[in-house]
Amino acid sequence: MAAVLRQSAKYSLSGRLTPFAGPVTALHSRNGRGRTALSCLVSNQRNSSSASKIKVDLDSNTGIAVMTLQSPPVNSLSLDFLTEFAISLEKLEMDRGCRGLVLTSALPKIFSAGLDIMEMYGKSPERCGEFWKAVQEMWLKLYGSNMVTIAAINGSSPAGGCLMALSCDYRIMADNPRYGIGLNETQLGIVAPFWFKDTLVNTVGSRTTELALQLGLLYSAPEALKIGLVDQLVPEDKVVSTATETMAKWFAIPDHARQITKSMMRKPTIDKLLSSRESDINNFVSFITKDSIQKSLRMYMESLKKRKA
Numbered sequence: 001m002a003a004v005l006r007q008s009a010k011y012s013l014s015g016r017l018t019p020f021a022g023p024v025t026a027l028h029s030r031n032g033r034g035r036t037a038l039s040c041l042v043s044n045q046r047n048s049s050s051a052s053k054i055k056v057d058l059d060s061n062t063g064i065a066v067m068t069l070q071s072p073p074v075n076s077l078s079l080d081f082l083t084e085f086a087i088s089l090e091k092l093e094m095d096r097g098c099r100g101l102v103l104t105s106a107l108p109k110i111f112s113a114g115l116d117i118m119e120m121y122g123k124s125p126e127r128c129g130e131f132w133k134a135v136q137e138m139w140l141k142l143y144g145s146n147m148v149t150i151a152a153i154n155g156s157s158p159a160g161g162c163l164m165a166l167s168c169d170y171r172i173m174a175d176n177p178r179y180g181i182g183l184n185e186t187q188l189g190i191v192a193p194f195w196f197k198d199t200l201v202n203t204v205g206s207r208t209t210e211l212a213l214q215l216g217l218l219y220s221a222p223e224a225l226k227i228g229l230v231d232q233l234v235p236e237d238k239v240v241s242t243a244t245e246t247m248a249k250w251f252a253i254p255d256h257a258r259q260i261t262k263s264m265m266r267k268p269t270i271d272k273l274l275s276s277r278e279s280d281i282n283n284f285v286s287f288i289t290k291d292s293i294q295k296s297l298r299m300y301m302e303s304l305k306k307r308k309a
């Protein structure tokens with residue numbers, strides 16, 4: 001254990017602990033406070049900012065930021081959305097006044113519908129590659145965040161939406177059996193990559209993951225609680241307030257000890273993607289641009305529309 005901790009923890013020039021090594025450290029130097037090219041582009045506004053697809057409110061008294069996804073109709077993760085998400089997250093990560101992040105949705109009944117299917121349909125290989133890089137970036141930043149991250153899941157959260165919630169430290173979901181959550185990729189005829197799979201394994205274990213992924217299961221909120229996909233169910237109007245209250249328990253733990261522990265749990269999966277980003281992008285592009293996969297995506301979109309009609 002001591003060896004793992006020594007490997008994980010790195011002292012920055014300021015003498016503070018920055019638990020994540022490698023590129024993630026550069027992005028997430030919460031205590032080291034390194035600056036990256038991206039952070040230099042971001043303004044230093046501290047209290048509240050409102051962007052088109054994501055609203056960020058940082059309470060400087062509590063150190064808690066609430067990030068509200070507000071991209072109608074379904075908070076799908078488009079390239080624009082993901083870019084804005086990465087910038088917002090990085091800005092909070094660099095802010096000494098922010099220790100915790102609550103992720104929630106402004107849309108009724110929907111947390112996030114996952115990756116924007118239209119970003120994967122009929123697009124050039126170059127554009128697909130750019131999109132996938134942004135998906136990787138979202139996951140690397142959120143899963144590797146030094147902040148305490150809590151998902152306040154106030155609606156359905158399939159596929160990429162579920163990944164986003166899984167990348168947080170704790171999940172609180174609205175107690176509504178009509179809301180579904182899970183990695184349902186196979187139902188679309190597509191395959192979740194290893195880092196989606198590993199994130200689920202790290203949360204619910206191997207056997208449950210195998211069933212969930214092969215069958216593309218979407219779990220109702222009570223089922224999700226039962227398998228440990230979410231940690232707590234509360235009435236819908238209490239999801240965000242419970243998340244901010246829960247922060248107190250996490251803030252009571254010294255940051256460096258919590259961060260090193262988090263790193264110990266997550267670093268192997270993060271490192272695996274960091275060492276294979278290019279091939280992961282190439283795999284995605286060659287898979288998603290196949291005629292048969294494009295056909296599956298088109299049929300899935302049509303089925304969504306038919307269901308509505």
Ligand SMILES: CCCC/C=C\CC(=O)SCCNC(=O)CCNC(=O)[C@H](O)C(C)(C)COP(=O)(O)OP(=O)(O)OC[C@H]1O[C@@H](n2cnc3c(N)ncnc32)[C@H](O)[C@@H]1OP(=O)(O)O
Nearest residue numbers: 073074076113114115116117118156158159160190191304
């Ligand atoms: C190798 C690849 C690995 C890829 C890894 C991850 C993949 C993904 O994340 S793929 C995305 C998977 N997502 C889903 O399967 C969710 C699909 N959507 C739904 O189940 C429902 O829309 C939802 C429960 C979220 C909301 O239901 P409703 O409130 O009833 O809304 P509608 O179904 O009427 O949807 C409104 C509008 O949004 C469009 N929509 C829905 N989801 C997506 C999406 N993921 N991407 C793009 N667009 C989406 C839907 O078609 C409707 O459009 P209009 O008919 O034009 O209004």
